Amino acid sequence: MTHFADFTVYDYLEPEQRDPRSRKPMLNVGWLDPAHEYPMVDADPALVEALLALVVDVRHEMRGMQACEFCPEPVCPVLTNPHDPGGRTLLGNGEIHVVGNGMRFAAPTMVIHYIDEHYYRPPDEFAAAALRHAARLA
Numbered sequence: 815m816t817h818f819a820d821f822t823v824y825d826y827l828e829p830e831q832r833d834p835r836s837r838k839p840m841l842n843v844g845w846l847d848p849a850h851e852y853p854m855v856d857a858d859p860a861l862v863e864a865l866l867a868l869v870v871d872v873r874h875e876m877r878g879m880q881a882c883e884f885c886p887e888p889v890c891p892v893l894t895n896p897h898d899p900g901g902r903t904l905l906g907n908g909e910i911h912v913v914g915n916g917m918r919f920a921a922p923t924m925v926i927h928y929i930d931e932h933y934y935r936p937p938d939e940f941a942a943a944a945l946r947h948a949a950r951l952a
């Protein structure tokens with residue numbers, strides 16, 4: 815798995831390779847792998863809900879599937895998602911870009927699963943931005 819520490823500068827793709835809506839500088843969040851410890855907390859349902867709304871606008875899709883390496887078996891989770899026209903969202907094949915509170919973040923779509931199933935605690939700034947971003951969509 816591609817690992818980037820939280821709050822490092824996003825450089826997975828060069829600016830000219832990126833979605834035109836995602837060319838401003840962004841910070842990495844949630845690029846976890848089992849070789850690195852991460853902060854833990856019980857999932858905030860409001861944050862999960864906000865990210866489910868944002869993941870529908872997936873960015874940089876299909877750069878290969880990335881299965882979850884924290885699950886006993888490597889899986890790409892499929893979540894029930896009322897925001898998705900199909901009612902379900904496959905994770906592990908793209909990025910969520912969060913813009914809020916004057917900050918921009920790039921997370922793998924799998925971040926929802928990390929939060930929901932593996933107790934990952936993303937930075938407070940990311941959570942606040944995601945809640946604000948999702949509120950703008952509602």
Ligand SMILES: [Zn+2]
Pocket residue numbers: 882883884885927931932
């Ligand atoms: Zn997992």
